[in-house]
Amino acid sequence: MTSDNDRRGGLLARLRGRPAARSRGRRRLGAAVRLIAALTLAGGAYTVFAPGVQAQENPPLTGAAAEGKALFDVSCVTCHGRNAQGVEGRGPSLVGVGSASVEFQVGSGRMPMARQEAQAMRKPPVFTDEQVRQLGQYIQELGGGPQVPAGNDLHRNADMAAGGELFRINCSQCHAFGGGGGALSSGKYAPSLKPASDRQIYAAMLSGPQNMPVFGDNQITPEQKADIIAYIQETLKHDQDQGGFNLGRYGPSTEGLAIFLIGIVALVFASLWIAGKS
Amino acid sequence: MSIHTEHQTPQGREPLDVNDPRASRFDIVQEGARRDDIEIVHYEEQVVPGSKAERRLTRTVALMFLLTGLAATAFLVIYIWWPWKWEAGRGGDKLYTPLLGLTLGVALLGIGFGILTWGKKLLPKEVSIQDRHDQPGPAEDRKITGETMLYLADELGVKRRPLLGVSLVAGLLPVGAVAAAPLVGGLISNPHKNNQMFTTGFAPAEGGKKIRLVREDGRPIRPADVSAGGQLTVFPGIEHGVSNKHADSPTLLIHLREDDAQKSREANSRAGHGDYMWGNYAAFSKICTHAGCPASLYEQQTNRLLCPCHQSQFLITDNARPIFGPASRRLPQLPIEVDEEGFFVAKSDYTETIGPDFWERP
């Protein structure tokens, strides 16, 4: 087990080295990348409509997807298997999960996992955004699946109030009213929404990572998703704590702690002083 | 004022004529204390008048009071001129309330500690001893009081005239009931009116029309609206269905994955609910059978449903059997099907009681 980890660690270290060496070239070829992105979109659309494409041994891959496959074959293949077919007892098949899932899992650092646990934790991401996109493209072309729309700001002109209503019906039971997350059964938990970007929230809703239910576009429309994201980003995260320090927004638990640790302690010190011999 | 230390007992001290022109104010105070069985055994100035210490303490106390004035003025200025309204886009001003609290708190603490320092440091220290006198009253008084009360009973002569006692009780009891009647009668409300505890909004309407499952905005639901591994909170498609008027009706529509759905179907047929699911869709009451919170933390991989209030956990694939925590009863399942227009409807109302358990539930 340890040797396995070591080997993976070594690979990751190598991977981290690579993008730095290539970044200059990529910058110069900015236009080319945009072209590739357009191509990958087209490719993605193609894979969705091409039946049985995952069954083929060597599907034709676009440039970005080929890069993604290269990354996949070094970093993910151990658990998710050749061509992302999954390995029994180690990792599920990724065929058909779509780039949304990759974007969420890899983009938030949850994948690659350090070890098998009840739940993957958010960590500093191992891959750059570009690499995540390439990986996503690869998975997308393998078996299709949900995709996050383009752009980093997915909640422009959205309706915060409608988003709040939807948030309370669909999200707050696990992620809590304040978005701070909460416990699930047997060591699992719903993570805090604080570090999540627009794209990650969108991807999570689309793909239903781990134990989160799937909220597909048929159930919550893209407009409604934008509303929810607007509510999370603008209301919950933009620090709307009107009443002072929010005590972590853990609700009455920390409020109770505060009254003893601050209120009672301060007043006991005051009474010690008042009644003390002068 | 000089230092007074007295060691006589209160009884030992001579009474003082308070009208004696030679008596100082302290002498009169001490005489008052003597009359209340208090002996001031130790009374001493803490600071010598005119000393450096006194001047320093005076300055400290004055500073605290001035701080109070300053903070209170700041409070008023902030209260009146600081922008405080919540505005779209900008939000509210996050500093308004904290600044108010800070200035008000400092102002109050300034008075508080000013007074305390004044009293604690500048006033003389004293030790006084007061007798408690908490012995019971003299035995004679006890006897007199007791006899006086019994005397009333004698004079009333209830023993000799028993009819008076009986009739008084017979008259007073109904009067007591009259006092309680409006309260009880006004408040009491039959819980079983319209069989309300055993029905929900999904009960078929008149004429047997089946009730649609709708979303929070009233739209009916097609099977394609919920992805596999997804859940949707649904309501009865009736008037006020999506409101607290039907607080027992919110339902969780779950689209199970194929193999989970298979397990669920088997569990259902074991329980005699063979036809409650439609395809891979199952609908369970969202109201926890333990204390009534919405048990809606659906874990799509383990198929557990967690209630966030008391952590009861239900296994959806085993007909929502409680597998952990204080809940003792399964979540009721709503029999569903799809009508001719392709929307989900409830085949019938829930066949079990919704919500927290109660005595006559079975």
Add this chain to the structure above:
Amino acid sequence: MKRRKFDAAALPAKTAGAVDDRFQVATPLRKLLNKVFPDHWSFLLGEIALFSFVVLLMTGVFLTFFYEPAMTEVVYNGSYAPLRGTPMSAAYASSLDLSFDVRGGLIMRQMHHWAALLFMAAIVVHMMRVFFTGAFRKPRETNWIIGSLLFWVGFLAGFTGYSLPDDGLSGTGLRIASGIMLSIPVIGSWLTSSIFGGEFPGEIIISRFFIAHVLLIPGLLVALISAHLGLVFKQKHTQWPGPGRTNENVVGERMFPRYALKQGGFFMVVFGVIALMGGLFQINPIWYFGPYEAWVVSAASQPDWYVMFLDGSTRLMPAWQINIPIGDGYVIPPLFWPTVVLPGILVGLSTMYPFLEARQLKDYKHHNLLQRPRDVPARTAVGAMAVAFYIVLTLSGGNDVIADKFHISLNAMTWAGRIGLLVVPPLAYYVAYRLCLGLQQHDREVLAHGVETGIIKRLPDGRFVEVHQPLAAADHDGHGELDYVGWVVPKKMNRLGALGPAIRGFFYPIERPAEAPVSPGHPPVEPRPEREEITSGERR
């Protein structure tokens, strides 16, 4: 008629004379002003509760000017944009207006809530002081019962107030409360239906809670607090044993001039702390919770801290349902035991404790002197057990937050609570008991052998011994003859004045002014002659 010149200097005396002519207050007032109060920091804990109650009344009156206790559905159109257009009850809308559209309304709301938490916290801390020092013994059993009732009435006040904003969190609490009432055998459904005016939530509960919260419960609280204070005045405060203090006297300060000043100052300090907390720490941000809707809930749904122990007991309760197979069958749900039976037992035990202890010890004497907790190991241990029980339940009430933030399995937390509830209290009993005995032993040791001086002496035969400073003239085998009198035994040399006078000042040392006399608070090394006269009053 001759016009008299107005004499301002004589005005107070004249007014006072006129008042006394009519009300004859001079004598009772003299008694009041002269009343002697013992001075110890732990006697001020109850005052914190009293002063928070005053703040509660003041801020509460402000809130009623703006709050609308109605469940009528309105569409919110106030300043807070993320809820604009949302249908909600008038109660919730007016609570939002209080927070966003009433100038300074938010700080008043937050001060009210913090004061409520402080009120309950101070009651509990004060109750612990009274318990552990034995202040509840005869003749003060009645006041102990009133105090316990104050906790439970305060609990009701808190819960009804918490429910008034009708937000998502408090509505969930109300839902649970209805479930608890439903669980009562036989009458449950009738009781719930009568209180809620039909099926939960009905349309009347907020109005009913409002009148309970602003009239009935405060009225009861005021009555109980008055009785509580009246009895303290009548029976006079207990005091610690010490030089000159007996069971028959009170040693301390008269109400005037100093004690009243200190009380006034302390009120301002309590008020100031509440204002600081109300402004600096956000409490109950109802605008995140949204209006109460029966299908909306949040992770980490908790009640305020003083209700959390009941939430904890509910979470720990195993799913034991009792079916009664008569007729159609009846059921006692598991919710009934931890939420109805347990508080019932707690009320009974806590109010009856003084009588239970007196019966156990066959002690029916008057007690005006307090006991140090170490001197009554059995009581202290029972108290530690109760506190441990309460803490395990309270922690379990927040076990999902603990599980989430410390990455512990939620199920493991529940099991830890279940086992902890059975194991920790007896353990606390044992540990507290042994601690008391150990402390007692050390007191006796110091009395017998003296204070450790830190001076090591080498004897001619090569042994090293530490020199002890006896507290009294030693008899022939080097042992003192001091008895323990129930008060602090000096255990350090500077308590005996050996290293010069103890340093004065709380935060920094204050140099003693040369001309001021030396306070007798620090006994000299030589035993004082009057030490022999000290009695605890218990041994008369």
